[in-house]
Amino acid sequence: MSEQHPKLKALYEKPWGSQIDYVDLSNDGLTEVPHLSMYDIKNLNLSHNQIKEVAFRRLPHGVERLNFSHNQLADTLYWDAIFTPQLRTLSLANNALTLFVPIIANMDTVDLSNNQLRHIVDIVPWGGGHGPFLLDPTAWKHLDVRGNPNLSARILCFGKSYRPKHLKDIAHDAVGSSKGWIYDVEAGMALAKQLGITERCARTD
Incomplete structure (x- = not known):
């Protein structure tokens, strides 16, 4: 392991299968996600x-x-929860994302502040099924989208009977309000179809 990544080098000295509560690889000169699945x-x-x-x-x-x-x-x-099924808190703050598409079944808090988002996307159906890709109605309670200057008040959502009951709090700048968000089902369903999410959500295995 290169000396350019001292924290990662120290981690790789631990045996495979090690149980670790917290790993800090910040400021380690990484240009890609290292192999950590072991x-x-x-x-x-x-x-x-x-x-x-x-x-x-x-x-x-x-x-x-x-x-x-x-x-x-x-x-x-x-973001597909099949790879991170236990994930509860995700920070993607201070990047350059224009669109975050969540296929999540368990998230509690998502921080998307200081990106270049154009819309909030919430296209996973909640309730009414038992497939692994269906959103738990108690999940994804808190969303931070502050510092996204191009953000529209439209939320691209999925399902004709969509009700955003699970999303309890959206932290934002002067975009929308607690009653000012526009839930765009048509655009959300079109995006879901484009990404093949409609078919995947029907899975029960």
Whole structure:
């Protein structure tokens, strides 16, 4: 392991299968997500690096808190909970994301502050099914989208009977209000179809 990544080098000295509550790989000169799936890490800090994309298969499968803030993530990020089924808190703050597409079944808090988001996307149906991709109605309670200057008041949502009951709090600047968000089902369903999410959510295996 290169001396350019001293924290990662120290981690790799631990045996595979090690159970670790917190791993700090911030400011470690990383340009990609390192291979960490062989460890049981609950809280992982990858902030302040130069990571440009999320290599999901390299992440610890049981991670519960994940910090990707202050990296170089850009454009669209499609987050699939199948790779991080225990994740509760996710920070993607201070990147350059224009669209965050959540396929999440368990998230409590998502921080998307200081990006370049155009819309909030919430296209996973909640309730009414038992498939692994259906959103728990108690999940994803808190969303932070402050510092996104191009953010529209439209929320791209999924399902003709969509009701955003699970999303309890949206922290934002002067975009919308507690009663001013516009839930755009048509655009949300079109995006879901484009990404193949409609079909995937029908799975029960």
